Amino acid sequence: MEAKAQARYVRVTPQKARRVVALIRGKDATQASAVLQFAPQAASEPIRKVLLSAVANARVKADKASEAFDERDLVVQAAYVDEGPTMKRFRPRAQGRAYRIRKRTSHITVVVGTVDTDTTGQSTKAATKGRTR
Numbered sequence: 001m002e003a004k005a006q007a008r009y010v011r012v013t014p015q016k017a018r019r020v021v022a023l024i025r026g027k028d029a030t031q032a033s034a035v036l037q038f039a040p041q042a043a044s045e046p047i048r049k050v051l052l053s054a055v056a057n058a059r060v061k062a063d064k065a066s067e068a069f070d071e072r073d074l075v076v077q078a079a080y081v082d083e084g085p086t087m088k089r090f091r092p093r094a095q096g097r098a099y100r101i102r103k104r105t106s107h108i109t110v111v112v113g114t115v116d117t118d119t120t121g122q123s124t125k126a127a128t129k130g131r132t133r
Contacts, residue, residue, distance in 0.1 A: 003061050005050050006107065047079075079111070081107070086105065087105070
């Protein structure tokens with residue numbers, strides 16, 4: 001089972017947010033939340049909120065399907081940051097000139113799910129990628 005959460009138009013640059021998202025990709029949800037809680041980057045706060053929202057969405061999906069739910073089984077399957085619209089502002093400069101300032105926004109997406117294993121004991125994600133180990 002997997003659940004997804006999105007935050008759109010977040011006022012953090014996508015480049016800075018991608019650095020933080022790379023820290024949690026593939027980790028357990030509880031471990032990823034702890035990493036984001038103590039990360040010094042400002043982008044870690046909205047990303048942590050999205051992660052916790054995805055965990056809550058997984059809990060709601062499990063309740064609707066009458067399945068057992070354990071938050072410790074969840075893994076961050078996908079986490080990515082897309083670029084949102086850019087707000088353009090102008091800054092006055094010397095001799096009547098104006099420089100453009102770009103205030104960038106981001107769309108943050110986090111997908112959490114459980115790790116499914118097939119009969120060989122490998123996870124299905126590794127099996128589908130054609131890995132030999």
